[in-house]
Amino acid sequence: MSVTRRARLRTRLPAALAAAACAALLAALPAAGPAQAAAPAHPAAATGEATAAAGADLPFVTQEAEAAEHNGTVIGPDYTQGTVASEASGRRAVRLASGQRVSFTLTAPANAVTVACNIPDGASGTLSVYVNGQKLDRPLDVTSRYSYFDAPWIAGAKTHHFFSHARLLLGRDLSAGDTVTLQADPGDTAGPYVVDTADFEQVADPAEAPAGALDVTSRGADPTGVADSTQAFTQAVAEGRGGVVWIPPGTYRLTQPVYLENVTLRGAGSWYSTVLSSRFVNQGESPGNVHLADFAVIGDVTQRVDSNPDNFVNGSLGPDSSVSGMWLQHLKVGLWLTGTNDGLRVEDNRILDMAADGLNLNGNANGIVVRNNYVRNTGDDALAMWSLPALNHDSTFEHNTVVQPNLANGIAIYGGRDITVRDNEVRDTNALGSGLAISNQAFLQPFFPLAGTITVAGNTLVRAGALNPNWNHPMSALRIDSYNHPVEAEVRISDTTILDSPWSAIQFVSGGGQGLAIGNVTIDGARIENVGTVALQAETTGRATLRNVTATGVGVAGVYNCPYPSGLGPLDLVDGGGNSGLDGQWTDCGTWPQPGEDPGEPDPGRNLAAHRPVTVSSHTDVYSGSLAVDGDAASYWESANNSFPQSLTVDLGQQFEVGRLVLRLPPSAAWQSRTQTLTIQGGATADALTELVPQRTYAFDPAAGNQVTQALPDGTQVRYLRLTFTANTGWPAAQLSELEAYLS
Structure with missing residues (x-):
């Protein structure tokens, strides 16, 4: 399956940064793409089963x-x-x-x-x-x-x-x-x-205290949760360095974080030993050898405030530490790890109901293994690595189960060298994310792009991917994103299972809208079953080799290959053999395919100018050119005052035989009648437009809805449309609330 197609322009939508816990940023959203895609009304029925090897071994x-x-x-x-x-x-x-x-x-x-x-x-x-x-x-x-x-x-x-x-x-x-x-x-x-x-x-009986362990109740901790046990815990972990500090069954209330170094803090089991604390650990650095195991930390975080360290661990546990057997709930972030955490192991934990991330590694994440965790209902990325402000390398996410991350991705890798994501299961992503994202989005500087070999193997993604409600941009179950830097690492994706994706299955995108290349990607073995639109959603240039990729139950077409910007060549999809179900391409790069839509001719009733890129000669205050194609007749573009001529140019994304235009001003009766004088031009390129309608005046009357219609000459083929205004009797500026273009 070799795909060759000429490049076509896609709408560049502003990239949004979502605030991430304890930093000032959120999970990233891809930027470019046609707008106004609707959510699937009837998602594909779930017929496939997740592979047995993927996900956590849960109790x-x-x-x-x-x-x-x-x-x-x-x-x-x-x-x-x-x-x-x-x-x-x-x-x-x-x-x-x-x-x-x-x-x-x-x-x-x-x-x-x-x-x-x-x-x-x-x-x-x-x-x-x-x-x-x-x-x-x-x-x-x-x-x-x-x-x-x-x-x-x-x-x-x-x-x-x-x-x-x-x-x-x-x-x-x-x-x-x-x-x-x-x-x-x-x-x-x-x-x-x-x-x-x-x-x-089946919850086991409470564990017994290890021999020689220092019991927090011996230092005054209150197991009823009535008294503040902060001082008792602080004293115990200080005295217990080099050994084990024991949390017997009970509920303990802490009002301040504790400092940990060279100590094991262990409970009788996460169903028995419970700490009520919204800020359990908050420390910049630790000498390390910190081990937290077998108790619950339940917070009281009722809103997300990114400047607050409302996390189970905020900062560093130091090298050679571990977190295991924990129950973490109602915090902002489970583990927000900065500083030095080399060799950390995070395993066998339950992370539930976080306001933001489940776990996020921020630089100095070297040799870390995150495995066999269950992460559900997070408010941002469930599991993430950010390679900033230092290089992450040789770290692994494996055998984790992620369910329902909200507003971001299930598992996200942002930069780093020699990172492995294997045998994980991600289900039911919601709103702003993919099931799995491999990205070069540089949230902050310094940022270290993907390098070395990125191994993505044996993962299962079920009902993953979403329609981003910010920019109406479909996001695939699996996303490779050259956001701020070309993807030059060897990205090896193998043995992937993608089931019942509501939109698309695998996406190649340059989310910053720069069209940065994605190269050196190999997908070897992917089973795609039931996908709402396309199996492959390619939105930038580069090269990917596909082997043994099989797709069944594809809603619209095998491939969408529409790079942005328009001067780029399409993604080179190299057929490595063994592929099936990738036939057919979506041909209208001016809009997103809808789940189950017929990939035939564009809908004649569709406004071709809606949410398309706009260039204006000037604008006043907040009345920018994009308001003339936003689909809202109450908002409007207004040029600089007392200065004519003024122009507005819209890019339809590809050539269409446009039959008519509709020009609108706000329908409110507060807008008095007026006439505007303008010329209409069009053409295949923005710098070689021809006159379609010579200069004339158009009367806008609130009693008639403040709109006018202009037919274009038969056979008019245009990609770019330009309106040039020379007069306005109602206000000394060009004004337009909507420019609509239709096939007929």
């Missing part, structure tokens, strides 16, 4: 509420950001009104349950629990306190983070075949309840 079994016995209402599937169903596992869940229930039949022994649940904003309360029909004395406590986040700094982003996790020890050992029922009884007044999943597990 629990997850059951989906919609697959259980219930008398509630199934919501979803829905991929539209801002809806509760869009954030559910599998994009479906069960809503329970008063008196309704969902009943799970166990498939393995269990004595504990963790429920992902949504209730209305501002509500808190309980949900009754029954075991084999018998009501437990203790209900499940649920709250919306850690839900309903907003991100006003991201244009287009809506309220999100709807689900939160609640856990309960059932007080008895259950066997396969037993039932656990969640029911909205009369005393449960926090509903309606939306139940997504229930995780059932």
Whole structure:
């Protein structure tokens, strides 16, 4: 499968930086691309299964509420950001009104349950629990306190983070075949309840303290959680250096972070030893040899404030440290790692309900292994490496399971040398991210681009990829992005499984809109099943070799190959053999294909000028040229005052036979009638336009909607349209709220 196509212009959309926890930036959004793509109305049905080797080896079994016995209402599937169903596992869940229930039949022994649940904003309360029909004395406590986040700094982003996790020890050992029922009884007044999943597990008895360990209660720590235990923990970890500090079963409240060096801090198990703290560790450097294991840290972070160190670990644990067996919840970030952490191992942890990232390595991330972790419902990248302000190298993300990252990616690698991402599973990305991103986006300087060999092997991506609501830009399940630097590293992607992607499967993009090349990419072995639009979404130049890539259930076409800027050659897709299902190309580079759309001729009713690049001779204040193609008739472009002529030029992205134009001013009656005098030109290139309509006056009347229509000569083939204004009777400037162009 060798693809050769002439380059065509795509819309450059402004790249957005999302603020990242404890820095001033968020997860990145690709910039270039046609706008106004709609979310898939009917995503492909899930038919494939994740590969058994991918993901974490988890101590629990997850059951989906919609697959259980219930008398509630199934919501979803829905991929539209801002809806509760869009954030559910599998994009479906069960809503329970008063008196309704969902009943799970166990498939393995269990004595504990963790429920992902949504209730209305501002509500808190309980949900009754029954075991084999018998009501437990203790209900499940649920709250919306850690839900309903907003991100006003991201244009287009809506309220999100709807689900939160609640856990309960059932007080008895259950066997396969037993039932656990969640029911909205009369005393449960926090509903309606939306139940997504229930995780059932057999929790071991509390561990015993290691011989010689220093018990925090011996230094005054209060296991009831009433008194502040900060001083007791501080004293214990200072006295216990070189040994083990023990956290016995109980709940401990800390109001200040602790400093750790050369110490092991261990609990009786993450279901038994709980620390209530929103800032557990906050330190710039540590001599290292710090080991944190087998307890829970649960915060009280109800909003994301990037300048606050509201993290389990903020900063450095030092070299040769480890974090294992932890339960981290309701923090801003699980681990925000800066400074020196060489040789760190982060494994066997649960990271839930973060306001921002699950784990993020910021430079000096050398020889780090992050494995066998379960990360769900983060508000930014679930797992990420940023190669700044120092070079990350020889670090690995492996055998992790990521579910429902909000507003960013499942796993993201931003720069670095010799990085490995293997055998991970990412499911149900939402809003602004891909399942897996390999990127050269330089958030800050100094930044170290991708180098050496980047190994991406054995990963499974399920319902990954999204429609970015900021710029209406589709993002694939797997993204390679030459954002600020060409991709010159050897990127080796192998044995990838991509299932039920709502948009596209694999994307090559230069998100900064510079068209930087992506080279030295090899994809060897990829199984793509059910994809909403295209299997390959290529948006920049470069070269990629494809071997043994098979695609079935492709919604529109095998390939979209539309580089930006327009002078670039398309991505050279080299057929290495064994490929299938990549036939057919999307030919209209002026717009995104919609899931299931016929890749034929452009829709004659589509406004070809909508959200296209605009150049103006001048503008006044905030009334920029882009407002004349934004689809909002209430906003408008206004040129510099008292200076004619003024011009507006729009690039349609490719040549079309344009039949008519519609010119609009704001329809408000506050706009008085006026006439504007202008000339219309068009052509294939911006510097060689011909006159299409000679100078004439156009009357804009609020009583008639403040719009006029101009037919163009038959057979008019144009890519660029220019309006040149020479007079306006209503205001001493050129004014236009919308320029619309149609085929007929």
